[in-house]
Structures are given as C-alpha cells and as structure tokens.
Amino acid sequence: xxxxxxKVKKPLSLTVLPILAITIFFVGWQLIVDTGVVxxxxxxxxxxxxxxxxxxxTNANPDGAVLGVHAWMSMKEAVTAYLLAMVMGVPLGLxxxxxxxxxxxxxxxxxxxxxxxxxxxxxxxxFWFGIGIWGKIFIIWIAGIVPFxxxxxxxxxxxxxxxxxxxxxxxxxxxxxxxxxxIPSALPMVFGALQIALAYCWTNLVGAELLAADQGLxxxxxxGRRLALPDMVVLGMVCVxxxxxxxxxxxxxxxxxxxxxxxx
Amino acid sequence: xxxxxxxxxxxxxxxRKLSFKGVITNEYFLYVVSFVSFIAIWHFVAKAQLLGKSxxxxxxxxxxxxxxxxxxxxxxxxxxxxWASTRRILIGFTLGAVIGVPLGLxxxxxxxxxxxxxxxxxxxxxxxxxxxxxxxxLWFGIGEPSxxxxxxxxxxxxxxxxxxxxxxxxxxxxxxxxxxxxxxxxDEILQVSFPAAFPAxxxxxxxxxxxxxxxxxxxxLVSARSGLGWIIIRGMKLTKPELVLGGMxxxxxxxMGTTLLISGLEKFICPWKxxxxxx
Numbered sequence: 001x002x003x004x005x006x007k008v009k010k011p012l013s014l015t016v017l018p019i020l021a022i023t024i025f026f027v028g029w030q031l032i033v034d035t036g037v038v039x040x041x042x043x044x045x046x047x048x049x050x051x052x053x054x055x056x057x058t059n060a061n062p063d064g065a066v067l068g069v070h071a072w073m074s075m076k077e078a079v080t081a082y083l084l085a086m087v088m089g090v091p092l093g094l095x096x097x098x099x100x101x102x103x104x105x106x107x108x109x110x111x112x113x114x115x116x117x118x119x120x121x122x123x124x125x126x127f128w129f130g131i132g133i134w135g136k137i138f139i140i141w142i143a144g145i146v147p148f149x150x151x152x153x154x155x156x157x158x159x160x161x162x163x164x165x166x167x168x169x170x171x172x173x174x175x176x177x178x179x180x181x182x183i184p185s186a187l188p189m190v191f192g193a194l195q196i197a198l199a200y201c202w203t204n205l206v207g208a209e210l211l212a213a214d215q216g217l218x219x220x221x222x223x224g225r226r227l228a229l230p231d232m233v234v235l236g237m238v239c240v241x242x243x244x245x246x247x248x249x250x251x252x253x254x255x256x257x258x259x260x261x262x263x264x
Numbered sequence: 265x266x267x268x269x270x271x272x273x274x275x276x277x278x279x280r281k282l283s284f285k286g287v288i289t290n291e292y293f294l295y296v297v298s299f300v301s302f303i304a305i306w307h308f309v310a311k312a313q314l315l316g317k318s319x320x321x322x323x324x325x326x327x328x329x330x331x332x333x334x335x336x337x338x339x340x341x342x343x344x345x346x347w348a349s350t351r352r353i354l355i356g357f358t359l360g361a362v363i364g365v366p367l368g369l370x371x372x373x374x375x376x377x378x379x380x381x382x383x384x385x386x387x388x389x390x391x392x393x394x395x396x397x398x399x400x401x402l403w404f405g406i407g408e409p410s411x412x413x414x415x416x417x418x419x420x421x422x423x424x425x426x427x428x429x430x431x432x433x434x435x436x437x438x439x440x441x442x443x444x445x446x447x448x449x450x451d452e453i454l455q456v457s458f459p460a461a462f463p464a465x466x467x468x469x470x471x472x473x474x475x476x477x478x479x480x481x482x483x484x485l486v487s488a489r490s491g492l493g494w495i496i497i498r499g500m501k502l503t504k505p506e507l508v509l510g511g512m513x514x515x516x517x518x519x520m521g522t523t524l525l526i527s528g529l530e531k532f533i534c535p536w537k538x539x540x541x542x543x
Contacts, residue, residue, distance in 0.1 A: 017379035025384050042402050104294020109302050115516040115523070117478040119394075120493075122485065123500035123508045127318030203392035203475075207482045210397060218395070222486075225398035233398045241391040248390065 044231035049238065052231045063223040063232070065215050071239060073215040077133060078205045078247070081140030085197060089148025090190055096149065097156025097186065098178045110149060118143040118200075119207045136208040136216075143204040147196040155189030156182045187262055191255050198251050202244045217243065320506035325513065328506040337498070340490055346518060348490040349480055352408065353522065356415025357476045361469060363416075364423030369461070371424075372431035373453060385424065393418030393475060394482045401487065411483040418479040419472035426468025430461030459534070466530040473526055477519045492518070 026046055032038050033045035044052075056067040065073075095102040096110075118139050129135035159182050167177045209218025217240045224232030287293055303322055310319040320328070332342040340348065371378040396417050397410075404410035438456045447455065484493025492515050499507030 014375060014379050017376065018383040021380045022383050022387075025387075043399075100291050101289055101294060104289075104291045105298045108295050108299040112302070112516070115520045116512050117474070117481050117515065117519070119478055119481045119485065120496060120512045120515055123496050124318065124505070124512075126500060127503075127505065127508075128315060203394055203478065206392045207394040207478070210394065210482065211485055221395055221398045225401055228402070230399070230402055233402065237391055237395045237399065240395045241388075244392065245390040 040230070041228060042230060044229075044234050048231045049234050052235050053238075056235065062227060062229075063220060067220075067235075067239070070215055070217050070220050071243060073133075074205060074209065074217045074240075074243065075247075077136050077208075077216065078140060078201050081137045081205075082144050082198060082201045084137070085141050085144030085148055085201070086194075089145040089197075090152050090193075092145075093149035093152025093190075094156055094178075094183060094186060097153040098174075098182050113142070114146055118204045122208065122211050125208075131213065136205070136213065139208040140201045140205050143200040144197040147193045147200060148190075151189045151193035151196070152186055155186030158189065159185045184262070188259070191259060194251050194255055195248065198247060199244075202240075202247070206240055317503070318505050320504075320509055324506045325509045328504075329510045329514070332510070337495070338489055342514070345490055345492055345495055346514060349484065349492045349515075350518060350522075352411050352415060352480050352483075352491070353473075353476050356412040356479075357419045357473060359412070359416045360419030360472060360476075361423050364420040364472075365427045365465060365468075368424040368427030369431060369457075372428045372461075373457065389421060389425075393421070393479050397483055397486055400483075406487040411480060411488070414479045414483050415476045418475040422468045422471040422475065423465075424468075426471070427461060427465045430464030430468075431457050433464070434460045462534045463530075466526065466534070469526050469530075470523065473522055474519070477515070477522075481515065 029043075030045045030047065033040060033043055033048075053067070058066060060066050092102075092106060096106050097103070121139050121142055122135075125135035125138050129138060163181050163185070164177055167181055172180070205216075206218040206221070209216040210222045213219040217236050220239070221233055221236035224230070224234075224236055306319075307321050307323070309315060310321040310324075313319075329342065335341070337345070367381065371381055393414055396414050400410040400413045404413060434457060438460065439452055442452050442456055480491070481493040481496075484491040485497050488494045492511050495511035495514075496508050499505065499509075499511060
C-alpha cells in the first residue's frame with residue numbers, strides 16, 4: 001500500500017502564537033516587576049536573574065560557592081544515586097518477576113517502603129549519615145529504586161507465555177528461560193523506567209538539598225529565601241529546570257540508542 | 265472461566281502434594297517470613313543500638329503513636345495532624361485537578377489553545393515542584409496558602425500532561441467510525457475523546473497524588489506548625505526516633521488510603537478498564 005504524502009500547510013497563526021505567548025510571558029514578567037505591581041521583594045525580573053547568573057558564574061558571594069560548584073554537586077549526587085538505584089533496582093525487579101522465592105521475600109519489604117515519600121526519610125538520614133553527601137544520595141536512591149523495580153518486575157510479567165512454554169518444552173532450565181527470554185522481553189519496560197526514575201530523583205534531590213546541605217542547587221534556592229533574595233531563588237529554580245531538562249535529553253538519547261541496538 | 269478468541273479456557277486445578285519444599289517456596293508463606301524477619305531485624309538493630317540511638321523498636325513506635333492519639337502535640341492530637349496534612353492535600357490536589365484536567369483536554373482538542381499554552385507549560389514542566397517552596401514562602405508567607413500552592417503546582421503538571429496525552433494517543437480509526445456513522449465534532453469529543461482519555465487521566469491523578477504527598481511533606485518540613493511532616497521534623501529536633509518512625513508509618517498508611525480511594529473511583533467511573541491492567 002502506498003500513500004501519497006499530503007502536505008498540509010500549517011496556518012501562519014499556529015507558528016506565530018507560540019512565539020508570541022513566550023514573548024508576552026517574559027515581557028509581562030519584566031513589566032509587572034519593573035512597574036511595581038509585584039514588589040521586588042517577592043519576584044525578580046528576568047533581566048535581574050540573568051545579571052545574577054553572570055555574576056554567580058565567577059563570584060562565590062553571598063552563599064559560599066560559585067554556580068558551577070552548586071550545579072556540579074547536585075549532578076554528582078543525582079547521578080550517583082540514579083546509577084546506584086539502577087544497578088540495584090533492575091536486577092532485583094527482574095528476579096522478583098521470575099523467581100517466586102525472591103518475590104516472596106522482597107515484596108513485603110518493598111511494599112512497606114514504597115508508599116513512604118522519600119522526603120520523609122530525611123530525618124533518619126540525618127541521624128544516620130549526618131548532613132553529608134551520602135544522606136542525600138540515600139534519599140535520591142530510595143526515590144529512584146521504586147520505578148526501576150516496578151518496571152522490571154512488570155516487564156518480566158509481560159513476557160509472552162508461549163515463549164516460556166516453548167522453552168520448557170525444549171527442556172530449558174528456569175535460569176535459562178530467565179536470562180534468554182524474560183530479560184530481553186522486559187528490556188523495553190526497563191528503559192521506560194529510565195525517564196521516570198530520573199524525574200523522581202531530580203525532584204527529591206531538590207527536597208533533600210532544601211533541608212540538609214551546604215552546596216547544591218536546592219541549597220541555592222533555600223539560601224535565596226533565607227536572605228530574602230528573590231533573584232537567587234528564581235535563578236536556582238531556572239538552573240534546576242535546565243539541569244533536569246539536560247539530563248532528561250541525555251537519557252532520552254541513550255534510550256533510543258540502546259533500543260535501536262537491541263532491535264538489531 | 266475466560267474466553268480467548270473462540271477458545272474456551274477452563275481453569276484446571278492441580279492437586280499438589282504437601283511437601284516441605286512446596287511450603288518453603290510458597291509465595292504467601294514467604295511473605296509472612298519476610299514480614300516477620302523485617303520486623304525482627306528492625307527490633308534487633310534498634311535494641312542492640314547498632315545505629316546508635318537513632319532507631320526505635322517497632323513496639324516503641326506503636327506505643328508512641330498510641331500515646332499521641334491521647335495527648336496533644338502543639339495543640340493537636342495525632343488525628344488533628346493527620347487531618348491537617350490531608351486537608352492541604354485535598355485542597356491543593358482538587359485545585360490542580362480542576363484546572364489541569366480541563367486545560368489538558370482543551371490543549372489536545374484545540375490547536376490554538378495548544379499553541380498558546382504549550383510553550384509556557386514546557387518552560388515550567390522540568391522544574392520540580394519542591395523547587396517552588398522558597399518562592400511560595402516569599403509570596404504567601406509561611407501559612408496554609410504557600411503549602412496549598414506547592415501541592416497545586418505539583419499536581420497540576422501530571423494532571424495536565426496525562427489528559428493531554430490521553431487524547432492525543434487515541435486511535436484515529438475511532439474518530440473515523442463516529443464520522444462514518446454521521447457524528448459531528450461534538451459527538452467525536454463526547455463519545456470518543458473523553459471515554460478513551462479517562463484511563464490515562466486517572467493514571468495522571470494517581471501520579472499527582474503521590475507527588476502531592478511528597479510536596480506536602482517537603483512544605484511541612486520547611487515550615488509548619490502542624491501536619492505529619494512537622495511530626496517528623498519535631499522528632500528529629502527532639503532526637504526522638506520513635507516519633508520520626510511513627511510519622512513515617514502514618515504517612516505511608518494515609519498515602520496508601522488516598523491512592524486506594526482514587527483507584528476505587530476509577531473502577532467506578534470507567535468500568536471498561538477493569539481486567540486490562542494485570543497489576
């Protein structure tokens with residue numbers, strides 16, 4: 001079947017409207033601060049945020065570190081915890097999906113821990129690890145491991161039963177079926193967890209840093225509040241947003257590469 | 265008994281002999297073993313103070329919770345604190361859903377609304393809701409509105425995204441059927457778009473709810489005088505681990521309760537989805 005490609009001309013308004021919306025958003029933001037509709041103690045104008053951004057690139061005042069150090073700290077925590085969660089969560093989930101013994105032993109503990117928001121672990125983390133980097137990594141790790149386990153587990157569960165029966169008929173052992181059939185068929189679901197876990201990790205990173213930190217983007221935000229500097233708060237928020245978007249893009253690229261590699 | 269295509273599948277009950285190995289590898293038996301050993305290890309670690317004084321035994325936690333239902337902490341019993349958190353969640357989450365779901369539906373159904381809202385939404389999307397806490401406190405002070413605002417922001421994003429995507433992933437053929445049967449745009453929306461988007465929409469509500477719990481905790485940990493997050497932080501400041509663990513346990517239970525509520529609502533509103541989801 002061959003289709004002739006039909007080119008639908010996009011109405012001009014549809015290309016103009018998004019640009020217009022963004023422009024109005026930023027101009028409006030600038031104006032309500034400049035004209036004093038919103039007092040400057042509550043919100044900083046975009047130009048002020050950009051100025052602070054340039055200033056913070058080289059200057060450690062008033063919160064004790066340059067922007068690069070904050071960003072590097074946050075990245076380090078998030079990536080370490082994310083990788084730890086992946087390395088431990090995926091095998092656990094895969095095993096839980098196939099072996100009854102593992103599922104029987106791991107599931108109750110997992111179900112107890114799952115509904116507790118990772119942020120709630122902060123006080124215990126401070127008891128156990130102090131306010132250093134490991135406490136934060138622990139919280140982000142808890143946040144990240146849940147989607148990895150669930151997706152790998154569900155992925156194994158979605159294996160086509162016909163394949164398993166066929167392998168059984170040909171005398172494959174349980175372990176062979178697990179490694180040769182279940183794991184490959186679970187992989188797309190596992191990749192699906194990459195993005196979800198990343199979003200969870202990044203959200204909880206900010207939470208962990210708001211409370212217990214001396215460096216990091218979340219710390220920058222909470223220092224901005226304590227010093228009543230709205231431009232610093234907004235700068236921190238923007239950096240967190242950009243950082244999250246960048247890691248998201250990298251993971252997205254990796255995911256596409258891996259999926260293409262598996263299909264081949 | 266279920267049917268797949270034109271085959272009839274009859275459930276076959278296999279008589280299993282009761283053997284030692286059979287019992288040991290029984291899933292439900294292992295659940296009990298796991299649960300009991302979890303509690304036992306917890307008790308042992310706390311009792312032997314392997315982690316210093318930072319862990320309370322399970323029994324101490326239960327005792328502390330029982331005590332809190334009787335006595336007041338900062339003017340509220342345990343029930344009062346549970347209600348304080350739940351109320352914030354309910355208000356913020358409802359606001360987020362009431363604004364996010366229709367906006368998402370509108371964006372998916374009308375490309376002009378989409379062209380205006382989507383770029384601005386995309387600016388805010390990658391920002392974790394917790395990052396809003398500081399600015400919310402600058403705007404609204406440390407009272408209730410700032411907490412509700414954060415929960416609102418947190419639950420708005422998944423609600424909007426899922427209702428938007430829920431409509432966009434609808435099979436085009438479903439629309440063709442309506443058109444062939446002589447339906448107009450209104451029929452398309454009411455008969456196809458809405459029912460087909462409901463499952464995705466409810467998935468969005470579930471995500472929103474779990475994010476809302478994270479947000480309320482973060483907000484209460486930063487500044488509050490009531491609520492479950494406050495109980496935890498109070499326990500930390502007084503170095504009373506039984507209070508921290510008790511607070512965590514209650515949060516887990518209440519969060520699970522609200523999740524069950526939404527999935528119950530989903531089963532009630534979209535019965536056609538029953539049985540599709542295995543887990």
